[in-house]
Amino acid sequence: MAKNFASQLVKTLEKQGVKRIFGLVGDSLNPIVDEVRQSSIEWIHVRNEEAAAFAAGAESLVTGELAVCAASCGPGNTHLIQGLYDSHRNGAKVLAIASHIPSVQIGSQFFQETHPEQIFQECSGYCEMVNSAAQGPKVLHHAIQLEAENAYFKKIAGLEEPGTRLKVQAIVILKSHHRLEYLLEAAGIPRSTFFYHQKRLNEPDKYAVLKDAIRECFERNKHRYGYRRVLLDLRNQGWVVNHKLVYKLMRQMGLRAKIRQRRPYVSYSGAISHIADNTLDRKFTPDQPNTVFVSDVTEFRVAGRKVYLSPVMDLFDRSIVAHSVATSPSTAFTADSLSKAIAACAPEPGWMMHTDQGFQYQHASWRDLIGDNGGVQSMSRKANCYDNAVMENFFGHLKTEMYHGEVFDTVAEFNQAIDEYIRWYNTERIQQRLKGLTPMQYRNQTLEPLTA
Structure with a gap:
């Protein structure tokens, strides 16, 4: 087990594949800097903390991977926040390490006290203060889990397959960068279900030809047909298919007919002239045309x-x-x-x-x-x-x-x-x-x- 939080943090970053940390060395960062020097992670010295945050944000946007920046207590934290706002707006995956003054000095109006857990709240998806090594594993777990969840929901938004198949596709793409247990928790599917559907991903889609026929019918009729008329059109073409299957496939493909807008009936209240009897009396099915x-x-x-x-x-x-x-x-x-x-x-x-x-x-x-x-x-x-x-x-x-x-x-x-x-x-x-x-x-x- 790691001896302190700095050691826990650096070992966790190594497991996540972090290659470098952008920042300035300082007394409050010494434990982390010492652990970094003994690890495979490179410390990239920058001119100021703002530049560290911008550099981490740029690296994350270019690589799509997690990037890390660090700042010492006091003015370092306030410099760091400018670049973090930019990264947060752009959706960059940036982990910011902001050190604080010793615990015994918190609340004593020490001139370097900045309350980083408050000032970073608005530009962060997750922000927490770590006061002891025992607290470290839980905080790191939540931070990494949140990163996996964010990556998962971004990925499924760009995929077309529905339901469980979509979730499994997203997890397969992301599991090389995130822990499988976090992705499964975000997707809400059991481990056995994931592996069952993963085996089936490479199998040919037995409904591929039918899906093409459904899409062709739907687009040929300018998105005006629901599943019932699509079914009738398919049967007119010679397909032998059940209405439930057509309904399911159209839902999977996101094919929805245009929906009618409802409005209340308003009758004319003007002067009455000649009114004929209601001879039709709702008999809407005559036996002959032109009658x-x-x-x-x-x-x-x-x-x-x-x-x-x-x-x-x-x-x-x-x-x-x-x-x-x-x-x-x-x-x-x-x-x-x-x-x-x-x-x-x-x-x-x-x-x-x-x-x-x-x-x-x-x-x-x-x-x-x-x-x-x-x-x-x-x-x-x-x-x-x-x-x-x-x-x-x-x-x-x-x-x-x-x-x-x-x-x-x-x-x-x-x-x-x-x-x-x-x-x-x-x-x-x-x-x-x-x-x-x-x-x-x-x-x-x-x-x-x-x-x-």
Whole structure:
């Protein structure tokens, strides 16, 4: 066992691979300097303690290893602190040894008393006063353990593998510089678990091809698919895979679909005009295409202006059969999208058009457009967004997958993005309720027997 703290300290630094100590010799440092001279560590004499701290910080940043500096009591400590602040800001691994006046003089207002345990607190990750050799092993243990923990958490932040595999990878990289027991304690994994996974690190990843397919699907659809739609897309490509595995692998790879923002429903409280009955009555699954349509208006902020979208959806396959974009939510704006839908779908007499109680849908021009083309008008009940839930759901997908987090410099650029999204929604975005098909695939599949 080491005879004093100076001996304990130097032997511990040797084990940690320290090659040199930067500092100035002084009476209060004599025991440490004497031990250093008898060890493999080199004492590097510098002009002042501030230079010692800067030199240690630079060495640590260049090598990535622990560097050491030392200062004697009194003014030496105050000089040292300047360089330590710089090392602390830069994240350098520096151990600073600041000697103090003899214990019997502490509290006697001795002119060299500086209370180093206080002045070094703000520029240190760990700071402790050692008063006896018996205290030394515990303090050194905590200091070395803290260094290992800091190195571990920095390392896992730069790795991509998740969970236990990530922890084991980090420990394998760091264990040549830090004690394994400290790294295992920082990672919170048992020793046996570490060695079990260490053997498996070099084994080929049996899910490598599946992971590539998952990532390709996720990126091809612009991060809009969660694990359910990724699963359907994989099965459409011929993969035989369980949903739990897709979910687990996507979590491991950090692939998360865009999340919808929730907001409270606010109903319009203006004057009531013509209100149609709720003929649809939440029957959102008609048996034939071109029989039941829903519509609504939603608002966007683009380049400092308000922009409005009015889509028309066929409830049979949830496809957007027509849409209009304008900077004013006028009656002509909504009538334009409905006229496009009628022209594109040519519905048989008796078809239904369902909306909320917006002023555009109470207007005579909207009612006449429906009636003149053999349609029936239906409206949601007041303050009940669930009566038009399918269209509200589409707006949620649209804003999450295309609008939130994006920047559009002009309204024209936004209009182009809307057109591209609706095309993608109709022809490429698979849906669970359509058995993994896109709206157009489902529609074509239904119409094939009728045209054969």
